Amino acid sequence: xxxxxxxxxxxxxxxxxxxxxxxxxxxxxxxxxxxxxxxxxxxxxxxxxxxxxxxxxxxxxxxxxxxxxxxxxxxxxxxxxxxxxxxxxxxxxxxxxxxxxxxxxxxxxxxxxxxxxxxxxxxxxxxxxxxxxxxxxxxxxxxxxxxxxxxxxxxxxxxxxxxxxxxxxxxxxxxxxxxxxxxxxxxxxxxxxxxxxxxxxxxxxxxxxxxxxxxxxxxxxxxxxxxxxxxxxxxxxxxxxxxxxxxxxxxxxxxxxxxxxxxxxxxxxxxxxxxxxxxxxxxxxxxxxxxxxxxxxxxxxxxxxxxxxxxxxxxxxxxxxxxxxxxxxxxxxxxxxxxxxxxxxxxxxxxxxxxxxxxxxxxxxxxxxxxxxxxxxxxxxxxxxxxxxxxxxxxxxxxxxxxxxx
Amino acid sequence: xxxxxxxxxxxxxxxxxxxxxxxxxxxxxxxxxxxxxxxxxxxxxxxxxxxxxxxxxxxxxxxxxxxxxxxxxxxxxxxxxxxxxxxxxxxxxxxxxxxxxxxxxxxxxxxxxxxxxxxxxxxxxxxxxxxxxxxxxxxxxxxxxxxxxxxxxxxxxxxxxxxxxxxxxxxxxxxxxxxxxxxxxxxxxxxxxxxxxxxxxxxxxxxxxxxxxxxxxxxxxxxxxxxxxxxxxxxxxxxxxxxxxxxxxxxxxxxxxxxxxxx
Numbered sequence: 001x002x003x004x005x006x007x008x009x010x011x012x013x014x015x016x017x018x019x020x021x022x023x024x025x026x027x028x029x030x031x032x033x034x035x036x037x038x039x040x041x042x043x044x045x046x047x048x049x050x051x052x053x054x055x056x057x058x059x060x061x062x063x064x065x066x067x068x069x070x071x072x073x074x075x076x077x078x079x080x081x082x083x084x085x086x087x088x089x090x091x092x093x094x095x096x097x098x099x100x101x102x103x104x105x106x107x108x109x110x111x112x113x114x115x116x117x118x119x120x121x122x123x124x125x126x127x128x129x130x131x132x133x134x135x136x137x138x139x140x141x142x143x144x145x146x147x148x149x150x151x152x153x154x155x156x157x158x159x160x161x162x163x164x165x166x167x168x169x170x171x172x173x174x175x176x177x178x179x180x181x182x183x184x185x186x187x188x189x190x191x192x193x194x195x196x197x198x199x200x201x202x203x204x205x206x207x208x209x210x211x212x213x214x215x216x217x218x219x220x221x222x223x224x225x226x227x228x229x230x231x232x233x234x235x236x237x238x239x240x241x242x243x244x245x246x247x248x249x250x251x252x253x254x255x256x257x258x259x260x261x262x263x264x265x266x267x268x269x270x271x272x273x274x275x276x277x278x279x280x281x282x283x284x285x286x287x288x289x290x291x292x293x294x295x296x297x298x299x300x301x302x303x304x305x306x307x308x309x310x311x312x313x314x315x316x317x318x319x320x321x322x323x324x325x326x327x328x329x330x331x332x333x334x335x336x337x338x339x340x341x342x343x344x345x346x347x348x349x350x351x352x353x354x355x356x357x358x359x360x361x362x363x364x365x366x367x368x369x370x371x372x373x374x375x376x377x378x379x380x381x382x383x384x385x386x387x388x389x390x391x392x393x394x395x396x397x398x399x400x401x402x403x404x405x406x
Numbered sequence: 407x408x409x410x411x412x413x414x415x416x417x418x419x420x421x422x423x424x425x426x427x428x429x430x431x432x433x434x435x436x437x438x439x440x441x442x443x444x445x446x447x448x449x450x451x452x453x454x455x456x457x458x459x460x461x462x463x464x465x466x467x468x469x470x471x472x473x474x475x476x477x478x479x480x481x482x483x484x485x486x487x488x489x490x491x492x493x494x495x496x497x498x499x500x501x502x503x504x505x506x507x508x509x510x511x512x513x514x515x516x517x518x519x520x521x522x523x524x525x526x527x528x529x530x531x532x533x534x535x536x537x538x539x540x541x542x543x544x545x546x547x548x549x550x551x552x553x554x555x556x557x558x559x560x561x562x563x564x565x566x567x568x569x570x571x572x573x574x575x576x577x578x579x580x581x582x583x584x585x586x587x588x589x590x591x592x593x594x595x596x597x598x599x600x601x602x603x604x605x606x607x608x609x610x611x612x613x614x615x616x617x618x619x620x621x622x623x624x625x626x627x628x629x630x631x632x633x634x635x636x637x638x639x640x641x642x643x644x645x646x647x648x649x650x651x652x653x654x655x656x657x658x659x660x661x662x663x664x665x666x667x668x669x
Contacts, residue, residue: 261529264528264529264531265525265528265529268523268527268528268535268539269518269521269523269524269527269528269538269539269542270523270524270525270528271528272507272511272514272515272518273515273518275504275507275511276504276507276515276518279504279505279506279507280502280503280504280505282460282486282502283498283502283503283504284504284515285459285460285485285486285487285490286458286460286486286487286490286495286496286498286502287487287490287495287515287516287518287519287578287579287581287582288487288490288491288495288516288518288519288520288582289487289515289518289519290485290487291487297524297525301525394508395508395559395560396508396510396543396559396560
């Protein structure tokens with residue numbers, strides 16, 4: 001069943017891998033005793049591991065090919081399991097209800113530490129959904145998204161420090177300020193596309209970070225701003241744990257709000273215009289869509305969510321410094337969108353939960369975290385380039401009076 | 407004679423030292439089907455791009471006049487979306503649909519410039535927005551019926567056969583409610599039967615009150631459909647007139663139609 005040729009290939013692959021990893025996996029220099037330790041057993045692990053892995057992948061590909069062959073002859077279209085569930089309201093509503101109950105009970109089921117991690121993960125869900133508007137739906141590759149996140153966080157920190165404004169006042173201000181910065185970024189990049197756009201947005205993200213780092217009189221420089229108050233609840237005094245739970249519920253509410261709004265936006269006149277812009281800019285203009293306006297709205301709406309989450313970030317950590325807004329942060333948010341599935345809300349949620357929660361629960365493997373991260377991304381791009389859950393195009397049922405359609 | 411809706415005078419477009427269009431005049435009257443023909447590289451598509459705002463003309467004037475309101479606008483230097491909104495829509499020589507959007511959604515995009523719901527409307531879905539969405543859906547579906555694609559509503563545009571994609575482009579352009587429709591080689595790559603259907607379709611569209619300017623290489627189609635023909639060669643207009651006049655014009659024969667003109 002498994003051809004000998006493939007077996008030979010796998011053998012070659014494993015030898016090649018053993019050779020490639022030789023310098024890092026086998027040789028270990030002990031600088032104190034001035035000796036070299038040869039770890040040959042590691043080489044054996046690598047060789048066997050890559051051999052088994054390559055065979056498994058090959059078997060998987062063969063099976064997939066065979067299945068595709070059968071599909072094309074049978075002509076029955078089988079949708080992926082997840083998408084079938086998402087389409088069927090019979091399954092969808094109980095599922096949503098279940099997830100919601102779990103989310104609401106989460107703080108009482110798990111420890112404060114876990115709740116804290118969950119807050120972070122949910123914040124990234126919102127960030128991912130916000131960036132999804134820009135990258136996934138409107139197709140504008142934005143590598144400086146973290147700048148808007150920083151704008152939100154710093155607007156809370158600074159407005160609170162100088163004017164004593166509270167969380168609830170700053171929340172909309174932070175969002176709107178970030179949206180304003182979105183428009184500011186949008187204007188110069190209107191004519192750019194693809195790689196050029198990515199470079200300029202990357203630069204924009206760095207500019208914001210560098211300004212925060214070097215303009216000490218304004219932002220306290222690299223030492224950051226501390227003692228940011230947590231949100232109030234009608235002036236009630238809360239324990240530390242109570243505060244964490246409170247923030248958790250606020251973030252859950254924010255996530256629900258975001259999903260609701262983003263979903264409606266996607267299925268609207270504006271959402272269609274974004275999609276069209278992503279697919280073909282010239283045709284889009286020829287169809288009467290104002291490119292400038294549509295792009296600017298996408299940028300500012302995406303930035304708006306980042307601003308909101310920025311305020312949440314500041315209040316959760318009670319401390320902001322430029323170090324939290326490095327390029328890596330933008331890269332993670334972008335990975336969430338790409339890994340989860342561009343343009344797909346459920347995909348982005350899964351992407352955020354996986355990318356943020358997994359490193360937390362795999363702390364024991366922390367040394368290999370980045371290795372695993374890279375590996376997963378590469379594997380995803382090979383096997384599922386559309387993301388974990390790709391976007392399902394909405395289908396319309398026609399109920400015209402004059403014609404009865406099937 | 408009905409009134410003029412498009413008047414182009416002395417249109418010139420330079421790309422560096424090359425004159426892609428050289429001092430071309432053209433006019434279209436309401437309800438006409440006008441063809442623009444010429445050998446490859448004559449500047450026909452550049453002419454279209456100047457009309458629709460993708461290029462800014464180097465000199466010359468383009469005036470568009472709405473036959474209903476009688477309002478006249480000078481199009482030079484206007485953005486493509488503004489021009490579409492005034493009432494001139496186009497299709498593309500190399501099909502430019504939105505490939506991963508559904509057939510219906512492609513046409514719905516065309517309704518964009520005639521509707522106005524924005525962020526708040528999308529979020530709150532108030533009565534006006536819902537009515538508008540319904541209007542978009544109904545109009546788009548009706549247009550799909552006209553171009554003969556009502557059974558492929560939810561199909562992705564890229565999965566359609568070639569001829570159907572061309573018809574979808576026409577449907578999408580019609581959704582913007584143009585009084586003047588520009589078709590850039592609508593019959594390219596179609597088989598004789600598809601071309602036949604296309605002729606019927608274009609006649610139907612014209613009868614419904616849209617004037618048409620088309621670029622086409624299929625001489626049979628041009629001669630049967632057009633009321634008047636303009637001929638371009640090397641960026642210059644070399645002839646104009648009814649199909650019969652153009653057919654017997656020696657300059658045209660020399661430049662383009664060759665010996666086969668009476669075949």
